[in-house]
Amino acid sequence: MKYSYIARQPILDQNKCTVGYELLFRDGPNNSFPDIDPETATSRLLSDHFLSNHYQTLGENFGFVNFPYQSLINLIPTLFPSHSLVIEVLETCEPSDELLSAIKHMRKQGYKIALDDFIPNQAWKPFIPYISVIKFDLRAISIAKAKIFMDRVKGYDIEFLAEKVETYDEFQQAKAAGFTLFQGYFFSQPEVLQRKSLNPTFLTLVQLCKEISKENLDYKKLEEIITKDLSVSFKLLSFVNASASVSSKIQNFKQALVYLGEQKLRRFVSIVAIASTQDDKPNALYTLSIQRARFCELLWQRARVKCNNFDLEDGAAFLTGMFSLLDSLLDQPLDNIVEQIPIDEALKQALLKKTGILGNILTLVQSYEHADWDVVARQSKVLQLSEKDVIKSYDDAIEWADVMMDMQL
Template sequence: MTYSYIARQPILDRQTKTIGYELLFRDGPDNRFPDIEPELATSRLLSDHFLTAHYNTLGSCLGFVNFPYDSLINRVPTLFPAGNLVIEILEGCEPSDELLQAIKEMASAGYIIALDDFIPNAKWRPFLPYVSIIKFDIRLYSIAKAQTFMAKLKNSKIKFLAEKVETYQEFEQAKLAGFDYFQGYFFSKPELLQTKSLAPSIHTVVRLCQEIAKPEFDFVAIENLISQDLSLSFKLLSSANSSASITSQIRSFRQAVVYLGEEKLRKFVALVAIASTHDSKPEHLYTLSIQRARFCELIYQQFHHDSSSAFLTGMFSLLDSVLDQPLESILAKIPVDEEVKRALLQGEGLLGQILNLIRAYENADWSEISRISSALDLEENAICDSYTAAVKWTSDLLPA
């Protein structure tokens, strides 16, 4: 099992209350920024934390994330909820008309826009009506200079953040100058967080990229590909959950695909593709999750035509082991149908009985298999055939 690392540094208000965290990508436990492209760093951070562990990382606080130029132009931030994401425009971004249009759209959609490591420049003036926070690195741009600039915008709604605050004296000076928020070693060094990384099969990612490149969007093909990968399926539901248009619980991956629509699906696939590494391989838990999903689907088809909720139940039955989190807390973060939740958490209903059946079969618990098959009026040969078919289907599906 591989791990994903992120450093978070608190951002405080004038009363030293934490209002958010700047999230910084790390590729190992040494808490240093790796020598990789900013686009890849942002994609890995978003894929591994905002689509999986974002509630554990941020709680109810804001998450400040650096976005390179291409990510902003492609509206990648819109894959995530506007409520607690702060879009930081990196200082190296060119203040082009193309970027301005993207910022206008995202600001109007409710996203908080911040200018990172800001150095006053007339080219950024058109952006200011859409900016909520301006960050000054007080090591590069003095508190006195920043105070002069802030005075010119005292009637605006923009908040100002002092970065690299390292002493009590600097904190007091920054407060007197009019800064609203503060960040730096005086308060806290970046704290390293480690989570298990949900790495999708590179084979599936490549096929998804081929699908989204086609002029005719095939939702069924995309749904089939995503539903075969535990990492992608969990991240898809997390992404769908953040959509402002969602009004009901998700029963299947098809619903999640439709909720997102073509534009957001393309961004979603692009994000996970960039974040994926070429040595990603499904491990035992991933393989077993897919195998369970297929078994549950085959058995459920003997009772109902639409077996998508059964596939979902089997696929998510090992999420607690994959993520090292209680299943109840994981399911609270994604809009899974109540029938699926009851099956996963209490083993109740038809889906719960089928899930208990596959667990019993995996453990060779023949008395439990006999009890459940009698309760469901299933032939034991049918159970054996379904299990064999699920194993073969999984073996054929996953790349060698």
């Protein structure tokens, strides 16, 4: 049984009553931040706890969650209910016009925005009207200096949170200075919570990513895929039913999908997908996987126009390219993996023996990646593809893969 881990540290008011928790990603029972990309850490935390174990993690309290720059720009926080989430803008974020636009949008949607580990700076001045909470790290800035800034912005409806309060005296001094929220070892160290982790199957993620890449979403097809995977279906219903804007509980997956709409649905699938990837695999391998899948698909589409013996369903070429890297992604021999997944016999033969139309396409793609131009030329002739067809397909596949990876941040 796999587990997911999260550290939560209580945030208290002046009467030492818990009003929320800061949620911190952990990759094991040790209470320390792992060596992991911040974007991936945020995705994993949200996937494992906001999409499935929301109430057990927070109860009726707010969850304060750190969001890196790209997640904010992509409006990832809007996937989650505004009534239980405080969006923390990481101190590493650049106060750009792009970020300000995202903050304004999320504030308008009813979200509370917090500036984490805040250091007063003129560049943040335009943001102040849209901020609900400002957090000062008492180890980095004195209470006296924080008070100067707090007095300067008294006209705004902002609460101030004192971080890393370690003694009773600091608590009293912070209260006297005007802080109303508090967090630190004086009250409680972060508590590590362990949950059973429901991870989507790789095949489900591939199928979902394939579907959300289409211009027009097929809700019936998406429903069929989601209903076959306990993890994704549970997270989907939990997420939708936790939304403040749902007047009555969602009773089936079709309702949930229609409620989300195309944009949120694409983001939901993307965040679950990236959160479910194996930590020890480089991003380049995933990028190559979807790039190769799209390259195969585009070649198949162009070849189909010129050949009359294509009786495969749409998507077979995409899956051929995607599955061709399963051995590297899963650290297992490809023949063992292929026997365990329900795929067409033609696809299996293409992967294992490079036979058939799909085998020709895969051979062309792999040869192109390795600059084996003689093989590329031979396979292009078999498929009746011109050099222009192949180059165009490759360029389009790279662009599509870049967009897909950007969606997952």
